[in-house]
Amino acid sequence: MLFVYSHLTTKHSGAYQATLRMLPVCCLKLPGGVIKRLHDAGFVFAEDLFCADNELQKEVEKILKSHSDSRIILMECLKSPGSNVSSGDLLKKEEKCQRILTFSYRLDKLLGGGLPVGSIVEICGAPGSGKTQFCLQMCVSVQLHTSLGGLQAEAVFMDTDGGFSPQRITEIGRGCNTHCCRVARSANFSNDLVRILEEQLFTGYYYIAAHDYSQLLGAVLGLDQFIQKHTQVKIVIIDSLVFPFLQLNDMLKRTMLLCKILHVLNRLALQYNLSVVVTNHLTTRITRAEDQLIPALGESIGHLMTHRLMLGFLPNDEHFAAVNFKSPSLQDDS
Secondary structure, three states, rough: OOHHHHHHHHOOOOOHHHHHHHHHHHHHOOOHHHHHHHHHHHEEEEEHHHHHOHHHHHHHHHHOOOOOOOHHHHHHHHOOOOOOHHHHHHHHHHHHEEOOOOHHHHHHHOOOOEEEOOOOEEEEEEOOOHHHHHHHHHHHOOOOOHHHHHOOOOEEEEEEOOOOOOOHHHHHHHHHHHHHHHHHHHOOOHHHHHHHHHHHHOOOEEEEOOOHHHHHHHHHHOOOHHHOOOEEEEEEEEEEHHHHHOOOOOOOHHHHHHHHHHHHHHHHHHHHHHHEEEEEEEEOOOOOOOOOOEEEOOHHHHHHEEEEEEEEEEEOOEEEEEEEOOOEEEEEEE
């Protein structure tokens, strides 16, 4: 085992070691029991497993002995990439990024053409602001036929607060079907294609109920295997992410579990090129100047989100509004 340590620490380049430092242990494809034992022993990042301390190396070796394939899996997880990726390559990849249409022209424009895949989008808002409605719409939108600019894919909906409505999503599906057929006829699509659109039922979604944070964690950890079996899944929705943790008073444990869930979701989004949507409540930040409405749980998990949208209802104008207040490529806008 000591040979494996020295081989890994001397073989890889400085760029790869920098990547290694940023990789949490929970994101390694190791058995859950092994990851838990590593965490309990104080190992947080992958680089901790390859430090020069002989005592720590012996501790890792002892833990990995509990699973016969752990060493092989660990080596596979930490293989150095064959070539470096330039900033230009990343820009081209972002420009070609697939997006899921929201069926709202202004919201699509705000998001740069639709909901991006390969990222985590946080939807914040007060009760009644349209968070669940947006999630149900995205379950239908991801199924849009490719002839109409859609992905023709499937969705996973994780319900933690009982907000999922089979009747409502059925209504949205019927409305989408009617709209798509009308567009197809006006665009003079072929009769065969119009017939295919007419027969589309928009029932390509999987429902998972999670009643507490332990069930949510288990469901998220099981997504990897689930997506491998259901390869058409292109969006995973958790409505809501914060609700199961309201019963947990231990703030440190709550933050650790949320970070673990988001790290896993981020890895899945990048690995399988899918979009992850999580909803969050609002809370009040009390200051001397003025009180502010901010996403619940503060900034402890905000930096793990790729995009953050805040939804709200404007009673004077009698319509809903959305504000983009975090995005790596888009300006803050509403």
